[in-house]
Every structure is written in C-alpha cells, then in structure tokens.
Amino acid sequence: MRQIKHPNMDQVELTDIMYALSDPTRLEIVGRLANAGRKLTCGELDLNRPKSSMSHHFKILRAAGLVETLIEGTEHMNALRVAEIEQKFPGVLQSVLIALNKSS
Template identity: 35%
Template sequence: MRELEHPEIDDIRIDAVLAALADPVRRSIVTELAAGNHDMVCSAFDLPVTNSTKTHHFRVLREAGIIRQEYRGTSIHNSLRIDDLDARFPGLLSAILTAD
C-alpha cells in the first residue's frame, strides 16, 4: 500500500502551520474537517480551484502537519491532526478557526 509522508509531532513547525493556514482555500479545508467531517476524500471538498491546485493545497496541509492523508483503495482520505496540533501548539488551531 502507498504511504504518504507526514511530519512527526515534534517536527511540526509553527511557521509551516501558520503559512499553510494563511491561505483561505486551505482554511476552508481545515474548517470542513473541524466541523465534524473527520474522514473525507479529496473529491468531497467543493473548492473553487482546479484539481491540480486542490492537490497542491492538500499537500501543503499534510506537509505542515495539519492533516493526515491515507490511501484507501484508489482514494485519499483526509483527517485533521487536531490532537497532535493541540499537543504541539495548545489552542492555536481553535483560535485560528474561531477568528476565521
């Protein structure tokens, strides 16, 4: 099975998280996942961008340590790494989501 690389919790950097969440499209992905849609395939997100740009946004979020992506068959499932982010930067994600 194909595996995607994710940063370990200690390797998640505040600058990468903030840079990733500075983009409104990426914040909308995170907001959707935080709203209780914990396990969504990429195609389930209604985003105003092309598929290649959508792929880029998901990769940025994954590499920043904000989401976890897992292959299941031919689709990629996305989940928010809320526990990891709260352990690394307590309250940061909820503050950003509340401010948005």
C-alpha cells in the same frame, strides 16, 4: 507508494502552521475538515478548483502537520491532526477554528 508520508510533530514549526493557514483556500479546507467530524476525500471538499490546485494545497497542509491523508482504495481520506497539533501548540488550531466558524 503505499501510504503518504507525514511529518512527525517535532519536525513541525509554528511558522509552517501559520503559513499553511494564511491561504483562504487552505483555511476553507481546514474548516470543512473540522466541521465534518469525519474523514473527507479531496473530491468531497470540492472548492471549484482544478485537482492539481487542490493537490498542491493538501501537500502544504500535510507538510505543516495539519492534515493526515490515508489512502483507501482509490480515495484519499483526509483528517485534521487535531489532537497532535493541540498537544504541540495548545490552543492554536482550536482558536483558529473558532474564529473561522464565526466568520463563515
């Protein structure tokens, strides 16, 4: 497996996005990716959880079209698909990110 496959935006449903953002761990991941302003490895996010749990959450974030993961060497670089999500669901991710930053 050379690179991880990601869904096309037209395959992504609003419910997928909502579901992915309904878990505190995933919301935390999304918030950190947004604030980092650069690609982060899973390890850099370190939420004190086993690798398998983190992997599970990333899988769901990818399936929801929220996160894009590029394999670079042994690392998986993760980034939010902000622009694409914004185009498909204007305002949704942005307002969630604003709400997230207020509460944290």
